[in-house]
């Protein structure tokens with residue numbers, strides 16, 4: 001998954017931050033008595049090499065390789081991701097799957113922006129009346145947005161950088177900033193005042209950095225310095241991994257120390273400014289004696305990434321997709337939850353070597369490539385009655401398509417690329433099953449998307465008595481992972497997930513912590529569901545669930561609102577990359593290129609925020625949402641109404 005923070009999920013199932021998985025107890029261990037030879041093999045490699053392959057062998061083999069240090073965390077910007085793709089394709093071939101990608105290969109290619117690096121032109125120098133200083137990148141300032149640079153100009157201070165005529169507030173009133181560099185405080189006025197005009201204790205759209213940058217640009221500024229809020233004692237967790245986006249002017253954030261030094265050169269005492277910032281008494285002022293030079297140079301790197309697609313044909317031209325993303329965070333350059341972890345290998349054993357290994361071992365199992373484990377070999381307490389290994393397609397049975405997705409951690413890029421340029425026609429996909437993080441179950445498996453087909457709940461209920469796992473359903477597709485791209489195309493989805501834990505997106509997400517037994521329990525369940533899904537003449541009827549969650553995906557829109565958004569946009573706000581024809585978004589006049597920074601008067605920091613705001617209590621009731629939208633040289637309010 002690609003949460004950047006532990007935002008609470010709403011809905012039926014709250015995926016909680018899990019505890020350390022309990023150690024395997026004796027009872028659990030005995031249930032998996034059939035796995036004992038595997039464990040023995042683990043301690044004696046030569047014996048393992050001779051043993052016949054079982055599903056458990058396959059799972060461990062793939063988990064171990066994909067989460068090894070050799071693959072350096074499978075970062076999308078690193079060559080090791082290609083090594084992982086080649087490995088998966090090689091096993092698809094060994095399992096007898098047919099190539100399902102481009103030009104009769106296993107690979108479905110797409111281009112993605114995999115990195116944004118700061119160029120040598122990134123710099124900040126400040127000339128105060130008494131000193132000329134070259135500031136240090138990282139400790140004194142961090143770049144937020146790129147734009148034509150370097151720019152050199154004198155400074156002007158514009159409060160919080162907010163112009164909100166609708167509430168009679170303007171930090172730029174009486175201040176001419178044309179051709180100047182502007183300094184503004186982060187956050188917003190009255191933020192500790194319940195019921196304030198600025199969304200009360202919540203943050204308003206005017207607190208977003210994207211808004212402040214755009215507003216400065218609209219006023220003619222050539223650069224922007226963001227200074228730490230002087231009175232903030234409840235620091236909002238600003239993204240630690242802000243990626244530099246182009247926004248027309250270079251924007252940097254200053255350290256607190258430099259913020260103070262800068263303002264001391266102005267006409268108002270810093271302490272008075274800080275006091276004034278608590279309410280709305282801040283007055284803007286010019287600082288002609290302060291000269292600033294800013295450069296923010298962003299170098300974008302694009303790369304061809306590969307989804308790996310293998311097909312087990314059926315006897316009917318229809319398919320069930322089993323998917324898992326195989327990319328992870330590499331050395332943590334992007335999206336690591338803690339900046340101090342950058343440079344360490346993020347092995348991503350649970351996220352998502354576990355799901356990829358699971359998908360591969362299902363391919364082995366269902367293609368008949370792994371040892372057939374008949375009912376006689378199964379411990380009776382183990383629950384699920386297993387079929388024989390190979391899925392032998394009966395008359396009119398759909399086939400299976402196994403897909404390992406790349407680019408998921410960058411925002412579902414691989415699955416989005418697949419649905420926008422499918423190598424299997426989307427109309428022929430009966431359902432999609434996604435495995436993302438199945439290795440840390442505490443005895444529960446979360447299943448998202450149960451409400452996306454009328455049949456799913458009944459099937460799963462029917463399996464409850466046969467699995468040792470507790471099934472925790474959510475009707476909506478829930479968490480942001482590759483199944484969302486398919487749900488957005490009105491394909492029924494099921495998402496299997498064993499829960500969040502403290503190692504999520506940390507270098508400590510290691511294979512030693514994977515509970516293989518429970519992962520195999522989950523795979524048994526997935527296999528049973530898959531066998532059900534491929535039954536001939538099995539109707540699977542798509543149901544629209546939480547339409548707003550489709551906003552989380554990439555090249556697909558929300559069927560209700562019709563907003564198509566950019567998943568890899570890293571700055572505050574949501575970048576609109578498309579608007580569906582005759583949708584409410586179209587009717588509201590939203591356009592490609594718009595940046596949504598507010599909804600219902602509250603700040604929209606990312607797509608999760610927007611989805612939360614757009615969630616409707618009842619799909620039948622028409623609701624309207626005022627959006628604060630940044631467009632070119634305009635900031636406007638757009639009314640988005642459902643139905």
Ligand SMILES: [Zn+2]
Nearest residue numbers: 001351352436
């Ligand atoms: Zn994941």
Ligand SMILES: [Zn+2]
Nearest residue numbers: 001002351409
């Ligand atoms: Zn992830």
